[in-house]
Amino acid sequence: METFKLTVNGQVKEVTADPGTPLLWVLREDLKMTGTKYGCGIAACGACTVHLGGVPTRSCVVPVALVRNRPILTIEAMADDPVGRVVQDVWVSEDVVQCGYCQSGQIMSAVALLKSTPKPTDKDIEESMGGNLCRCGTYVRIRQAIKTSARQLG
Amino acid sequence: MMCSYERKIGFALGGQIVSPVKVGLLTIILISVASLVGAGARNQEGTRTGPRPSRAEGLAAWQQIYSVMSHPRCINCHTADGYPQQTDDRHRHLFNVVRGPEGKGVAALQCATCHQSSNADSTGVPGVPDWHLAPLSMRWQDANDKVLPSSAVCRTVTDRTKNGGLDGAALVKHHQTELVKWAWQPGLRNDGTARSIPPISYEQFIAATRNWTQARMPCPQ
Numbered sequence: 001m002e003t004f005k006l007t008v009n010g011q012v013k014e015v016t017a018d019p020g021t022p023l024l025w026v027l028r029e030d031l032k033m034t035g036t037k038y039g040c041g042i043a044a045c046g047a048c049t050v051h052l053g054g055v056p057t058r059s060c061v062v063p064v065a066l067v068r069n070r071p072i073l074t075i076e077a078m079a080d081d082p083v084g085r086v087v088q089d090v091w092v093s094e095d096v097v098q099c100g101y102c103q104s105g106q107i108m109s110a111v112a113l114l115k116s117t118p119k120p121t122d123k124d125i126e127e128s129m130g131g132n133l134c135r136c137g138t139y140v141r142i143r144q145a146i147k148t149s150a151r152q153l154g
Numbered sequence: 155m156m157c158s159y160e161r162k163i164g165f166a167l168g169g170q171i172v173s174p175v176k177v178g179l180l181t182i183i184l185i186s187v188a189s190l191v192g193a194g195a196r197n198q199e200g201t202r203t204g205p206r207p208s209r210a211e212g213l214a215a216w217q218q219i220y221s222v223m224s225h226p227r228c229i230n231c232h233t234a235d236g237y238p239q240q241t242d243d244r245h246r247h248l249f250n251v252v253r254g255p256e257g258k259g260v261a262a263l264q265c266a267t268c269h270q271s272s273n274a275d276s277t278g279v280p281g282v283p284d285w286h287l288a289p290l291s292m293r294w295q296d297a298n299d300k301v302l303p304s305s306a307v308c309r310t311v312t313d314r315t316k317n318g319g320l321d322g323a324a325l326v327k328h329h330q331t332e333l334v335k336w337a338w339q340p341g342l343r344n345d346g347t348a349r350s351i352p353p354i355s356y357e358q359f360i361a362a363t364r365n366w367t368q369a370r371m372p373c374p375q
């Protein structure tokens with residue numbers, strides 16, 4: 001076991017864990033931040049997406065020891081993020097969500113897309129969001145919500 | 155085959171050279187040639203020693219290099235299409251991963267979305283700094299994901315319009331990057347078993363690269 005200092009949503013947290021423990025486990029089990037979801041555990045679904053040093057990252061496959069000093073942003077911080085706030089509001093107004101399980105990962109990926117590509121094309125959306133699976137099939141509404149968010153963000 | 159300097163010397167030695175000035179000139183030329191011929195090999199520090207490898211030795215060295223380049227640890231990221239490959243069966247990378255404009259994925263699905271700066275053995279995801287695909291100009295496969303023959307890969311690697319403008323020395327340097335070295339330290343799969351590595355050692359690969367570049371990078375026909 002080792003002690004790690006993590007900066008999560010702007011706050012420094014100390015956790016003691018095996019270095020190989022995935023960041024997702026640390027977030028959910030140690031820090032009790034359960035907004036980030038466990039879907040597959042093998043980088044296949046995107047439910048566990050967080051931003052690590054600004055990069056959308058599958059937290060289920062990143063051992064905590066490899067986080068180092070990169071800041072972590074989770075879904076819990078999106079309400080206070082200028083792009084995240086707009087995306088969440090549009091997600092509600094466009095009624096994107098069905099069961100909701102995949103949606104924190106969808107929003108984290110959508111925010112990353114919009115931050116680097118403010119006016120995404122259909123192809124940009126398909127390629128960037130292609131790794132986020134939704135068993136309820138909300139893909140059409142997700143695409144529409146990303147376009148609406150892009151318009152609102154100007 | 156003789157280089158132009160060697161041909162000139164052969165001519166001079168075969169002729170009737172008697173004047174002391176000519177002998178002096180010949181000595182200078184001989185010393186220069188000796189140092190040029192001796193410019194062939196390098197020791198560990200990169201100092202030139204020994205004779206330049208022959209074309210045949212260069213071709214043999216290339217085959218060693220090709221045995222590495224055509225190994226899944228290398229060729230899986232030298233694809234001919236918009237995606238990388240995975241594992242020893244070289245299937246298309248799962249999870250809808252795409253190449254993206256710079257070979258590093260796209261905004262929300264980057265290589266770095268999973269691949270970190272070192273192997274993640276507890277989760278089975280390989281990693282090294284600057285994980286990325288080779289550009290399409292450096293594809294070593296055809297459109298059906300079949301590995302190109304040695305001669306075609308060699309032509310691509312030696313074509314400066316395709317290889318990023320790299321000369322021999324720069325190719326040796328490229329083979330010393332962390333990304334290339336990773337092929338010999340590829341970490342564990344997610345079932346805990348070790349990934350396979352190329353058929354020759356890293357040291358043999360670098361020695362072969364040096365020999366091949368010193369032999370002026372010959373390619374098989």
Ligand code: FES
Binds near residue numbers: 043045046049058
């Ligand atoms: S839980 Fe991480 S990608 Fe599915």
Ligand code: FES
Binds near residue numbers: 098103136
């Ligand atoms: S909303 Fe149910 S899995 Fe996406």
